[in-house]
Amino acid sequence: MMSLAPETPLLAVRDLWAGIDGKTILKGVNLVVRPGEVHAIMGRNGSGKSTLAHVLMGHPAYEVTRGDVFLDGRDLRDLDVTERARAGLFLGFQYPVAIPGVPVTGFLRAALRARRSGGSESADVPVREFRRTLLGAMREAGIPEDFASRPVNEGFSGGEKKRLEVLQMLMLKPRLAILDETDSGLDIDALKAVADGINRGIAAGIGVLLITHYQRILDHVKPDVVHVFLDGRVALSGGPEVARELEERGYEWLEAPGEAVNPASLGTR
Amino acid sequence: MNANLDEPRWLLERREEATRAAGTLPMPDRAAHRFRFTDPAWLWAGVGTGADTADVAVEATLAAGVAGTFPGVLASAGDALAEFLGRLARPDDPFLAFNLASFTSGAVVVIPAGARVEDPVRIRMRIAKTNQGTACAVRNLIVLGRGAQARVHETLDVEDGLANVVTEVVVADGARLEHAWSEEAGPGAAAFTHLRTSVGRDAFVSQSGLLSPAGRGKAEVVTTLADRGSRAEATALILAGGESHADLRVIEDHAASDATSRVLVRAVASGGGRAVFTGLLRVREGASGSETYEEARGLLRSPEASADLLPELEILTHDVRASHGAAVGPLDEEARYYLMSRGLGAEEAEAMLVRGFVGPVLDRLPSEFAARLPWAPAAGENG
Numbered sequence: 264m265m266s267l268a269p270e271t272p273l274l275a276v277r278d279l280w281a282g283i284d285g286k287t288i289l290k291g292v293n294l295v296v297r298p299g300e301v302h303a304i305m306g307r308n309g310s311g312k313s314t315l316a317h318v319l320m321g322h323p324a325y326e327v328t329r330g331d332v333f334l335d336g337r338d339l340r341d342l343d344v345t346e347r348a349r350a351g352l353f354l355g356f357q358y359p360v361a362i363p364g365v366p367v368t369g370f371l372r373a374a375l376r377a378r379r380s381g382g383s384e385s386a387d388v389p390v391r392e393f394r395r396t397l398l399g400a401m402r403e404a405g406i407p408e409d410f411a412s413r414p415v416n417e418g419f420s421g422g423e424k425k426r427l428e429v430l431q432m433l434m435l436k437p438r439l440a441i442l443d444e445t446d447s448g449l450d451i452d453a454l455k456a457v458a459d460g461i462n463r464g465i466a467a468g469i470g471v472l473l474i475t476h477y478q479r480i481l482d483h484v485k486p487d488v489v490h491v492f493l494d495g496r497v498a499l500s501g502g503p504e505v506a507r508e509l510e511e512r513g514y515e516w517l518e519a520p521g522e523a524v525n526p527a528s529l530g531t532r
Numbered sequence: 533m534n535a536n537l538d539e540p541r542w543l544l545e546r547r548e549e550a551t552r553a554a555g556t557l558p559m560p561d562r563a564a565h566r567f568r569f570t571d572p573a574w575l576w577a578g579v580g581t582g583a584d585t586a587d588v589a590v591e592a593t594l595a596a597g598v599a600g601t602f603p604g605v606l607a608s609a610g611d612a613l614a615e616f617l618g619r620l621a622r623p624d625d626p627f628l629a630f631n632l633a634s635f636t637s638g639a640v641v642v643i644p645a646g647a648r649v650e651d652p653v654r655i656r657m658r659i660a661k662t663n664q665g666t667a668c669a670v671r672n673l674i675v676l677g678r679g680a681q682a683r684v685h686e687t688l689d690v691e692d693g694l695a696n697v698v699t700e701v702v703v704a705d706g707a708r709l710e711h712a713w714s715e716e717a718g719p720g721a722a723a724f725t726h727l728r729t730s731v732g733r734d735a736f737v738s739q740s741g742l743l744s745p746a747g748r749g750k751a752e753v754v755t756t757l758a759d760r761g762s763r764a765e766a767t768a769l770i771l772a773g774g775e776s777h778a779d780l781r782v783i784e785d786h787a788a789s790d791a792t793s794r795v796l797v798r799a800v801a802s803g804g805g806r807a808v809f810t811g812l813l814r815v816r817e818g819a820s821g822s823e824t825y826e827e828a829r830g831l832l833r834s835p836e837a838s839a840d841l842l843p844e845l846e847i848l849t850h851d852v853r854a855s856h857g858a859a860v861g862p863l864d865e866e867a868r869y870y871l872m873s874r875g876l877g878a879e880e881a882e883a884m885l886v887r888g889f890v891g892p893v894l895d896r897l898p899s900e901f902a903a904r905l906p907w908a909p910a911a912g913e914n915g
Contacts, residue, residue, distance in 0.1 A: 320873055322869060323869070343872070343878070344869060344872035344873055345872045345875060345876065345877050345878065345881075347873075348872065348873055348874060348875040349875050353873070354873050356870065356873075359870070360864070360866050360867045360869075360870040361867070362867050362870070362871070362884070362885065362888055363888050363889065363891075364887070364888030364889055364890075364891035364892065365884055365885070365887070365888035365891075369884075370871070370874075370884070373874075373876055373880065373884065374871075374874035374875055374876060377874065377875030377876050377877070377880070378874075378875045414888065431874065435874065435875070
């Protein structure tokens, strides 16, 4: 995984079709993320952004009917969720799931062990060393220390959950982090903290696929490429100016029948 | 019956009374919650059958008091036995009557007033095999004098056959007992246990149980909050896997004012296992200022597994705070997905979820009990 030819994309999605309960949601997604790049995906509710995130992660409820996904050149088709995570994929959940009775510490230690070693006991992280690392990361992420012994995401506020997602990303150091609306429901301080965390991850070489509704996170996290998602596919890709354009004009102009969208025309207004 | 003729008169009389009761009392009604899910016939071998003797051992470090087994303990703990044996768990149903009539083994622990016992007192009961159609009866008595403090770990292992074990516990005024119990029965074996506790004024008892039969197990934990300010906490973990049947009944009986009780149960049913919990919170007339709370949750790990959790309330006085809740459901698939998305394997993720689910009751069990469970926490894993 480490010795890659420079031209191998970090993530390559080719003509991906997928759905759930017999309903097709993704209708031919094409996407290429190169190592270390930051891509933003914007789009309306229901356009298929979260579905893309779960399909990439391998959620068992979704069915892929066509297309390919490669991570670091590795075909993900036959990999389950665990294997995708161990291959270097991370999903920051839009709605992080509460795990009753499982303290943050034990959970993260198990996750770190799994990430490092494919789960074998031999890669166990000594408790004290781990705790030191965790508490340091929590301080950086602005998460109170006592969260370490609380059950994962149980009784956490929306902002606290999102901070914990980012903290997990930083500790697990994936190759590619898909962050599904990690910026939604945050006040300004939390947004800033989350953005700082994402930027630290980017600086550490993590590729980021940032799914968002809002321009405002992109004031803090600078994307290399912005994609607009419409009806289950990428309708438009361009630079950061695309996000500003959306902020001003909404999505409707992209749907206007017959209107050809020329990315080159954007950003010149 | 098998009563030893060297036994004191009071015991012979109680046995006679119990023998009559065992032969004449009607079988408990399956319409009542007590035996709604467990056929009494599974646990009944009839009266007059020859009894086997269980292997019962007590391990204790006591500066004063008694820790011993029948029949020898009749000499050293005669007064306590005469006062309490058969007086808490009276022979008022065939199971309790049979036990008192025919027990030949058991442990007796008496902690004198004011004594503080540091190390847990361990009562180990092992029943290797009983004769066809015979139940092995064991009777234990634990007495804590006023202000005494102790921990008792009581384990029952029925490898084969049928066991009927009754433990009577007296927690006198101001005393404090932490009582942990476990009940196991091998495949094809069946165990009936009845733990009857009386809690005195401002006294406290915690009962932490593990009911994990491979065969059939029915455990009853009946606690009387007998005097003002008494407190009781009953927690239990019920595990039913394979073809096993595990039925726990808890009764918190508030007979005095300003008493509090708390019941917390977790049941995990897998394979074709059946877990049952019925929990009665009873507040008698005049027991004002009572607080009682019960929460039971079940986890189903296979489509064939079942868990029936039924809280009951019987409130006969005003000025009571009582609440209860029960819920049964499968493993949270989204939680499993979340853990797997962090690199945990499917099995590891499930084990972590189950461990989290049972955490509130598992944490109350002695480590020697918990260590036998498949998803015992690794050292330091608990934050």
